[in-house]
Amino acid sequence: MTSDSRTRKGKTEGYDGLVARLDTARGAARAAIEQAGSAAALEEVRVRFLGRSGELTQVLRGLGQVDAALRPELGRIANEVRAGVEGHLTARGLRLDAVELSRRLEAERVDITLPGTTPRRGTYHPVSLAMADVERVFTSMGFEVAEGPDIETDWYNFQALNMPRDHPARDMQASFYFTADVVLRTQTSPVQIRYMRANTPALPVKIIAPGRVYRCDDDATHSPVFHQVEGLVVDRGITMGDLKGVLDVFARELFGPTTRTRFRPSYFPFTEPSAEVDVSCTICGGSGCRTCKNSGWIEILGAGLVHPQVLRNGGYDPEVVSGFAFGLGIERVAMLRYGIADIRLLYGGDVRFLRQFRPAGEGRAQA
Numbered sequence: 001m002t003s004d005s006r007t008r009k010g011k012t013e014g015y016d017g018l019v020a021r022l023d024t025a026r027g028a029a030r031a032a033i034e035q036a037g038s039a040a041a042l043e044e045v046r047v048r049f050l051g052r053s054g055e056l057t058q059v060l061r062g063l064g065q066v067d068a069a070l071r072p073e074l075g076r077i078a079n080e081v082r083a084g085v086e087g088h089l090t091a092r093g094l095r096l097d098a099v100e101l102s103r104r105l106e107a108e109r110v111d112i113t114l115p116g117t118t119p120r121r122g123t124y125h126p127v128s129l130a131m132a133d134v135e136r137v138f139t140s141m142g143f144e145v146a147e148g149p150d151i152e153t154d155w156y157n158f159q160a161l162n163m164p165r166d167h168p169a170r171d172m173q174a175s176f177y178f179t180a181d182v183v184l185r186t187q188t189s190p191v192q193i194r195y196m197r198a199n200t201p202a203l204p205v206k207i208i209a210p211g212r213v214y215r216c217d218d219d220a221t222h223s224p225v226f227h228q229v230e231g232l233v234v235d236r237g238i239t240m241g242d243l244k245g246v247l248d249v250f251a252r253e254l255f256g257p258t259t260r261t262r263f264r265p266s267y268f269p270f271t272e273p274s275a276e277v278d279v280s281c282t283i284c285g286g287s288g289c290r291t292c293k294n295s296g297w298i299e300i301l302g303a304g305l306v307h308p309q310v311l312r313n314g315g316y317d318p319e320v321v322s323g324f325a326f327g328l329g330i331e332r333v334a335m336l337r338y339g340i341a342d343i344r345l346l347y348g349g350d351v352r353f354l355r356q357f358r359p360a361g362e363g364r365a366q367a
């Protein structure tokens with residue numbers, strides 16, 4: 001429609017014609033509003049009727065051509081129609097919003113009555129549990145926890161512990177070497193040297209050193225990676241009696257109040273005298289069973305009084321101080337505590353096995 005034709009139409013229409021057009025526009029607008037199915041469609045309807053070149057606007061423009069006397073009445077009707085259309089638009093808009101909201105609520109509904117997926121709780125590895133138990137017992141006796149590197153020099157791992165390159169005791173600790181001088185530590189004993197050198201001349205030295213150790217070993221009772229806890233006490237007047245007293249308390253705390261210890265003479269290059277320490281069998285109590293091979297005793301650690309040369313290598317004067325040291329295998333402790341027959345179960349990663357272990361006091365009781 002051109003503006004010419006509009007003007008011409010306006011001129012010829014007069015009052016009645018405009019009223020009829022307003023009425024038609026009102027009806028058309030109402031129908032279009034009801035049909036609009038979305039906010040966008042509703043906006044199109046608004047523009048079509050109320051926009052600058054919308055139908056109602058055009059009718060209003062025609063007002064100028066009508067008799068001045070009739071104009072106010074026509075204006076009133078036109079405004080009423082306009083207000084009615086606007087009201088309709090608003091009402092329809094609200095209804096469309098409500099429809100859209102309930103559609104989204106329906107589509108995005110979460111059924112909170114469905115049973116949830118409970119994440120399965122993890123458990124501690126038996127070696128971690130045994131390690132935590134051992135640390136708890138020693139720290140309660142005033143030991144400090146020290147650490148050293150897994151990758152060691154030959155000097156710290158062997159030489160400073162009285163094991164020169166050609167020493168036959170090295171055969172018992174077949175090792176993983178990076179170079180002739182760098183090795184995966186075969187024992188936690190190098191931490192003795194590291195700690196003493198870092199702390200001399202402080203007294204007393206009273207530490208445990210837990211950690212991984214590595215040896216070329218692999219069978220039902222040996223794993224190429226395993227864990228030890230080293231113990232070291234250095235002070236004036238330390239004797240074998242102190243060692244025996246500490247280990248007695250340790251054995252009773254860890255394996256129960258009736259547990260006894262037994263010292264057998266042994267040899268380690270870095271202790272003199274040296275001993276292997278047994279505990280009375282945790283299964284049969286000492287009367288003899290399969291676990292203790294009918295001996296009533298189970299070996300759990302190596303120990304002794306720190307060799308004077310080792311004290312010297314650590315920066316302490318063996319004329320002034322003495323000390324004891326021990327080394328405990330943690331896998332051994334875990335196997336005894338939990339009745340595990342094959343060390344390889346500990347490193348098989350089978351969750352059916354691992355799920356059985358919980359920290360003491362949590363969930364079901366442990367052996």
Ligand code: PHE
Nearest residue numbers: 187189268302303325326327
């Ligand atoms: N380091 C020894 C081993 O691994 C154990 C040990 C530690 C013995 C301290 C005596 C003193 O066999």
